[in-house]
Amino acid sequence: xxxxxxxxxxxxxxxxxxxxxxxxxxxxxxxxxxxxxxxxxxxxxxxxxxxxxxxxxxxxxxxxxxxxxxxxxxxxxxxxxxxxxxxxxxxxxxxxxxxxxxxxxxxxxxxxxxxxxxxxxxxxxxxxxxxxxxxxxxxxxxxxxxxxxxxxxxxxxxxxxxxxxxxxxxxxxxxxxxxxxxxxxxxxxxxxxxxxxxxxxxxxxxxxxxxxxxxxxxxxxxxxxxxxxxxxxxxxxxxxxxxxxxxxxxxxxxxxxxxxxxxxxxxxxxxxxxxxxxxxx
Numbered sequence: 001x002x003x004x005x006x007x008x009x010x011x012x013x014x015x016x017x018x019x020x021x022x023x024x025x026x027x028x029x030x031x032x033x034x035x036x037x038x039x040x041x042x043x044x045x046x047x048x049x050x051x052x053x054x055x056x057x058x059x060x061x062x063x064x065x066x067x068x069x070x071x072x073x074x075x076x077x078x079x080x081x082x083x084x085x086x087x088x089x090x091x092x093x094x095x096x097x098x099x100x101x102x103x104x105x106x107x108x109x110x111x112x113x114x115x116x117x118x119x120x121x122x123x124x125x126x127x128x129x130x131x132x133x134x135x136x137x138x139x140x141x142x143x144x145x146x147x148x149x150x151x152x153x154x155x156x157x158x159x160x161x162x163x164x165x166x167x168x169x170x171x172x173x174x175x176x177x178x179x180x181x182x183x184x185x186x187x188x189x190x191x192x193x194x195x196x197x198x199x200x201x202x203x204x205x206x207x208x209x210x211x212x213x214x215x216x217x218x219x220x221x222x223x224x225x226x227x228x229x230x231x232x233x234x235x236x237x238x239x240x241x242x243x244x245x246x247x248x249x250x251x252x253x254x255x256x257x258x259x260x261x262x263x264x265x266x267x268x269x270x271x272x273x274x275x276x277x278x279x280x281x
Contacts, residue, residue: 002028003026003027003028004026004027004028004068004069004219004220005027005028005029005030005066005067005068006023006027006028006029006030006067006068006069006070006071006219007029007030007032007063007064007067007069007070007071007104007109008020008023008029008030008031008032008070008071008073009032009033009052009070009071009072009073009074009100010032010033010072010073010074010075010115011031011032011033011044011046011047011073012033012035012036012037012038012044012047013033013038013039013073013074013075014038014039014182015073015115015179015182016031016033016071016073017038017044018182018208018211018212019071019073019211019212019215020044021208021212022209022212022215022216023071023212023215023216026216029046030048030063030064030067031044031046031047031048032047032048032050032052032060032063032074033047033048033049033050033074034049034050034051034052034074035047035049036049048063050063052074052096052099052100053076053092053095053096053099054099055095055099057099057102057103057106060103061103061106061107064103064104064107064109065107066107067104067107067109068109068110068111069109069110069111069112069113069219070100070104070109070111070112070113071112071113071114071115071215071219072097072100072112072113072114072115073115074096074100075093075096075115076089076092076093076096077089083146086146086147087146090146090147090149090150091150093150093154094150094153094154094157097114097154097157098157100112101157101158101161101172101174104172105161105167105170105172109172110172110173111172111173111174111175111219111224111231112158112161112172112173112174112175113174113175113177113215113218113219114154114155114158114174114175114176114177115177115179116151116154116155116176116177116178116179116234117147117148117151117178117179118178118179118180118204118236118237118246119143119145119147119148119151120141120143120148120151120152120155120178121136121140121141121142121143121148121178121246122142122143122144122145122148123142123143123144123148124136124140124142125200125245128245128246129196129199129200129203129245135244135245135246135247136245136246136247137246137247137249137250138178138233138234138235138236138247138250139234141155151178154176155176155234158174158176158232159230159232161174162174162230162231162232163230163232171230171231173224173231173232174231174232174233175218175224175232175233175234175235175255176232176233176234176235177214177215177218177234177235177236177237178234178235178236178237178246179206179211179237180203180204180205180206180236180237180238180246181201181204181205181206182206182207182208182211182237183205186201186204186205187201187202187205187263187267187270187271187274188267188270189201190274192273192274192277193274193277193278193279194274194278195274195275195278195280198270198271198274199243201263202241202242202243202263202264202267202271203238203241203243203244203245203246203263204238204241205238205239205241205261205262205263205266205267206237206238206239206259207239207259207260207261207266209260209261210238210239210240210259210260210261211237213257213258213259213260214235214237214251214255214257214259217251217255217256217257218233218235218255221254221255221256224254224255233250233251233254233255234250235248235250235251235254235255235257236248236251238259239259239260239261239262239263239266240259240260240261240262241262241263241264242262242263242264243263243264
């Protein structure tokens with residue numbers, strides 16, 4: 001059976017680097033990015049240079065033709081992170097996102113799976129760490145920074161396309177994945193004995209194989225309709241972490257996500273060092 005054709009935007013970026021080994025093995029990939037090297041300067045095999053900020057979608061339409069799905073990881077960032085520049089760069093990200101959704105819809109793709117972020121609910125994070133609010137679910141949207149604000153809008157662009165209301169009744173199915181911490185270094189980089197920082201790192205962790213599973217099941221699960229019949233979902237991208245402050249229940253229920261790893265087991269030795277440094281037995 002031929003492999004499913006999938007377009008991966010932002011293919012040279014950090015999130016894509018975690019996903020690529022599993023996606024290369026499973027799909028016929030079209031890799032798109034504004035650059036052909038990763039953050040270390042190493043070439044990423046197969047990347048085609050495309051400016052997805054270009055409003056002329058005909059300039060990159062051919063990359064989407066005949067594809068089944070898009071994994072959207074592309075992100076526009078400016079070097080100057082002053083407030084005005086940061087806000088302006090996030091507006092560019094929303095334009096980029098619109099361009100990708102619109103060309104995917106125009107070319108009749110079935111589904112788009114987007115790399116969103118846990119920062120879409122940043123406003124509640126400190127309260128959750130303090131135990132002042134219950135576990136945060138994907139239904140919660142509130143941020144205290146422009147990055148998180150833009151990701152809320154990013155997710156809502158997906159809602160518009162999934163509804164089909166403004167697009168002739170034909171939806172573009174989509175899943176928004178609020179990725180946690182796909183790094184193996186967060187617990188080690190927390191100041192020794194800083195239990196709050198350690199707990200946050202434990203809460204957000206997602207292993208490479210769990211993230212690959214989450215994206216693959218988001219691409220392939222046949223029915224992702226919500227309780228209103230709209231093919232739109234937001235999932236938290238975390239492993240089975242005992243310290244989690246975000247709920248992955250919807251991903252488990254809708255697509256059968258079954259994370260294989262958890263941060264408490266993965267970082268057991270580091271946890272003991274932090275506890276000892278904090279004087280906790």
